[in-house]
Amino acid sequence: MRVITQNRYLNGVLGLLALGSYIAYCLIETKPVGTIIFSAPGLLEAIFLLSSGILIFRKYHHTEFYNIEALLGSLVFSGLLVYFISVLPALLNDFGYHFFRSGQLLNIYLTFSKLLVFIFFLFSSMMFYRLAFAQNSNKKKHYLKAAINLFGISLLLQIFPVLHSNMLIKSFFALSGIMIFFLVIKLDWIALLSLRSKILTILILGLLCLILFGITQTLWLRQPYRLTPWNISYNLPLTLLILFADAYAFVSFLSLLFNLPIASFIDKKNAEIESFMRINRSISAHAETTHILRTLFKTSMENTNADSGWVVLLQDDREEQIIESEVITKKNIARLQSSLKSRQRLQLNAGNRYLYIKDIRQDPNLRNHDIDERSLIEFPVRVKDTLRGKLFLLKRIVSGFDEYQINLVDSFIAQASVSMQNIDLLHDALKAERLKEDLEIGKNVQKRLLPESFPYINKIDMAAESEAAQQVGGDYYDFYRIDENKMGLLIGDVSGKGTAAAFHVAKMKGIFQSLMLESYAPARFIEKANAAVSQSFDKGMFITLTYLEVDILKQQIKYSRGGHCPLLVYRAGNKQAEYLEDEGLGLGILRNGSFAKTICEKTLSYKKGDAFCLYTDGLIEARHALNEEEFGYKRLQQYMQDYGKLEAKEIVKRLMNRVNEFTGPDNQLDDISILIFKPA
Amino acid sequence: MEIITKISKQTIKIAVIGELDANSAISLDRVIRKAIQDEFYKIIIDCEELEYISSAGLGVFISYIEEMKTHHGQFVFIKMKDRVYNVFKILGLEKLITILPSFEEAKKVLHEN
Numbered sequence: 001m002r003v004i005t006q007n008r009y010l011n012g013v014l015g016l017l018a019l020g021s022y023i024a025y026c027l028i029e030t031k032p033v034g035t036i037i038f039s040a041p042g043l044l045e046a047i048f049l050l051s052s053g054i055l056i057f058r059k060y061h062h063t064e065f066y067n068i069e070a071l072l073g074s075l076v077f078s079g080l081l082v083y084f085i086s087v088l089p090a091l092l093n094d095f096g097y098h099f100f101r102s103g104q105l106l107n108i109y110l111t112f113s114k115l116l117v118f119i120f121f122l123f124s125s126m127m128f129y130r131l132a133f134a135q136n137s138n139k140k141k142h143y144l145k146a147a148i149n150l151f152g153i154s155l156l157l158q159i160f161p162v163l164h165s166n167m168l169i170k171s172f173f174a175l176s177g178i179m180i181f182f183l184v185i186k187l188d189w190i191a192l193l194s195l196r197s198k199i200l201t202i203l204i205l206g207l208l209c210l211i212l213f214g215i216t217q218t219l220w221l222r223q224p225y226r227l228t229p230w231n232i233s234y235n236l237p238l239t240l241l242i243l244f245a246d247a248y249a250f251v252s253f254l255s256l257l258f259n260l261p262i263a264s265f266i267d268k269k270n271a272e273i274e275s276f277m278r279i280n281r282s283i284s285a286h287a288e289t290t291h292i293l294r295t296l297f298k299t300s301m302e303n304t305n306a307d308s309g310w311v312v313l314l315q316d317d318r319e320e321q322i323i324e325s326e327v328i329t330k331k332n333i334a335r336l337q338s339s340l341k342s343r344q345r346l347q348l349n350a351g352n353r354y355l356y357i358k359d360i361r362q363d364p365n366l367r368n369h370d371i372d373e374r375s376l377i378e379f380p381v382r383v384k385d386t387l388r389g390k391l392f393l394l395k396r397i398v399s400g401f402d403e404y405q406i407n408l409v410d411s412f413i414a415q416a417s418v419s420m421q422n423i424d425l426l427h428d429a430l431k432a433e434r435l436k437e438d439l440e441i442g443k444n445v446q447k448r449l450l451p452e453s454f455p456y457i458n459k460i461d462m463a464a465e466s467e468a469a470q471q472v473g474g475d476y477y478d479f480y481r482i483d484e485n486k487m488g489l490l491i492g493d494v495s496g497k498g499t500a501a502a503f504h505v506a507k508m509k510g511i512f513q514s515l516m517l518e519s520y521a522p523a524r525f526i527e528k529a530n531a532a533v534s535q536s537f538d539k540g541m542f543i544t545l546t547y548l549e550v551d552i553l554k555q556q557i558k559y560s561r562g563g564h565c566p567l568l569v570y571r572a573g574n575k576q577a578e579y580l581e582d583e584g585l586g587l588g589i590l591r592n593g594s595f596a597k598t599i600c601e602k603t604l605s606y607k608k609g610d611a612f613c614l615y616t617d618g619l620i621e622a623r624h625a626l627n628e629e630e631f632g633y634k635r636l637q638q639y640m641q642d643y644g645k646l647e648a649k650e651i652v653k654r655l656m657n658r659v660n661e662f663t664g665p666d667n668q669l670d671d672i673s674i675l676i677f678k679p680a
Numbered sequence: 681m682e683i684i685t686k687i688s689k690q691t692i693k694i695a696v697i698g699e700l701d702a703n704s705a706i707s708l709d710r711v712i713r714k715a716i717q718d719e720f721y722k723i724i725i726d727c728e729e730l731e732y733i734s735s736a737g738l739g740v741f742i743s744y745i746e747e748m749k750t751h752h753g754q755f756v757f758i759k760m761k762d763r764v765y766n767v768f769k770i771l772g773l774e775k776l777i778t779i780l781p782s783f784e785e786a787k788k789v790l791h792e793n
Contacts, residue, residue: 496702540739542742542771585773589742621732
């Protein structure tokens with residue numbers, strides 16, 4: 001807030017200074033007589049010019065010129081006003097109104113209008129200066145410094161007429177000439193104008209030139225009722241301003257005039273750049289291929305001045321779909337497309353960028369079509385090597401498309417293709433992300449299929465762990481409390497792995513749980529499970545399964561093996577572990593009555609401290625990261641002999657770590673499950 | 681990878697090479713289905729260079745066992761390595777299919793002399 005107040009305060013001071021110095025100047029203004037050392041009017045004029053110059057500078061320095069016509073228009077308007085005011089006494093006199101009878105009043109009026117002329121030239125010079133540097137800001141500082149220096153010298157000469165000498169004046173004009181020349185050729189802003197605003201600007205500039213010259217002329221000519229004549233060498237600051245303003249206005253008027261013939265070309269180039277940007281933007285606005293094709297079509301129509309056309313979208317499994325068409329009927333499109341198809345195969349697939357029919361009426365395939373258009377061009381829109389769309393443009397003249405236009409459309413297509421590829425990548429990324437989420441959900445669902453904790457069964461110490469190779473897997477274990485002294489326990493493995501296997505596991509859990517409720521003996525359980533598997537699984541899918549029934553009172557287990565990895569038993573008595581390799585066939589392999597004959601049920605006694613290890617083949621077939629060796633049965637046996645005496649939880653944990661060390665990180669090929677139970 | 685050798689009008693030999701996992705099982709399945717379509721119901725599977733077989737690989741053979749039987753045909757596996765044989769044995773398959781040490785014995789079993 002404070003800064004603004006200070007600024008306003010400063011502006012006020014400058015304004016007052018300008019006005020005060022000017023009034024004083026008006027009152028004491030005399031024509032320079034002979035050579036005097038110090039000119040009071042000169043000083044006042046300098047103060048006036050400086051303060052009003054700074055005021056204008058401060059006011060307009062930071063405004064951006066987007067609207068050049070408006071800027072020049074305001075110059076024209078203020079110029080007209082100044083001109084009118086300065087010639088008013090002469091006009092009145094010509095019409096017989098002798099308003100300014102007293103010479104004193106006329107003098108005051110004319111001095112006042114001279115003030116306005118000063119301000120006007122100061123203002124227009126500064127505006128032209130800003131215009132000259134509308135674009136370039138780096139060199140601006142040097143030019144500004146030079147201009148201020150020059151202006152300062154002119155002011156000094158004004159204050160001290162004694163310094164005037166022929167040499168000095170000549171070199172001053174030479175310097176000013178060079179300075180003005182370099183400023184006058186800074187016309188970058190002309191290039192930025194569109195054709196329409198160029199024409200408008202020429203008109204405004206022409207008018208401005210007339211006004212500037214008119215005012216200059218009234219200053220120049222010595223006539224009654226006109227402004228006090230302006231002495232070129234005795235009013236250097238004004239001379240400088242007039243020279244610059246007149247020269248700049250005139251030169252820009254001329255350059256604009258000569259620029260007009262190529263203006264439409266520059267416009268076209270700008271439109272092309274705009275088109276590229278539009279295609280680029282279309283990706284972020286709507287991530288859709290159809291939108292890009294539509295933008296491509298419109299842009300190509302505009303930039304080639306085609307009379308009609310259409311664009312089609314091609315998708316893997318769908319028919320060609322017309323997305324957009326202009327000034328052509330669907331019927332004609334269909335007829336043209338079917339006629340083109342035979343040619344297309346010959347020409348487009350040969351790697352050509354386009355198919356160009358210069359005269360439809362001379363073309364053997366299209367001759368029969370009764371349409372106004374004479375030339376047709378077809379562009380394939382490819383993303384990587386797949387055809388994603390086709391662009392058709394037509395003109396009513398023969399050979400309507402030149403090399404330049406074809407190249408232009410080609411580069412539009414290249415741009416659109418990049419955008420479409422980006423969309424593809426975006427979609428793929430989204431899809432992968434969704435799939436990952438789905439698998440994560442599957443993982444959580446499957447975790448719930450496996451028992452999280454074991455219900456308390458008297459005198460049994462139990463632990464289990466399962467690791468899927470992929471997010472989800474085909475391993476399964478579960479148990480069922482038959483009564484306080486008996487429980488059923490099963491471990492299984494569905495063939496295959498990943499999502500398909502996990503899906504079957506979910507199905508099997510239902511079957512197994514309902515069978516467990518029946519408290520079948522192991523052999524019967526396996527037989528029933530085989531029947532269920534045979535009914536609900538495809539051929540070639542099978543399940544391996546081991547079912548155990550533990551009787552705590554009798555200290556016995558009864559078990560049947562359905563093609564699953566053999567049970568490993570650790571005996572605390574001799575600290576040895578052995579595999580129980582009994583007969584048994586996987587479930588779902590034999591789907592008729594003959595399966596029952598393959599089942600074998602055995603009973604085994606155990607003692608306190610023994611340990612039973614149930615596992616899946618993923619543990620045995622786990623491979624070493626470097627030498628591809630399998631973890632194997634021997635290592636597992638040795639492990640149980642070494643660690644079978646530990647608690648169940650500890651055995652599972654250490655075994656899992658051991659296998660992970662063996663395979664190395666990210667090298668698990670199959671699902672691994674381990675279940676240990678120890679009678680305590 | 682598979683190498684197919686025709687032995688007689690109804691017998692064919694398929695040599696399975698490398699690892700028979702979920703991916704290569706698809707290709708093997710295609711080969712066997714084609715053989716059965718062409719009415720080769722006696723198929724000798726040469727396992728001399730088969731290093732590993734996964735459950736998906738086993739599934740391929742299992743899915744055709746019954747169909748072959750109805751056409752009085754069968755799979756005969758030869759020159760199987762211990763590691764692969766063990767997988768067959770644990771699953772109980774060695775009781776259902778014929779596993780022989782040599783090609784000559786396989787021919788004898790299939791009456792191909």
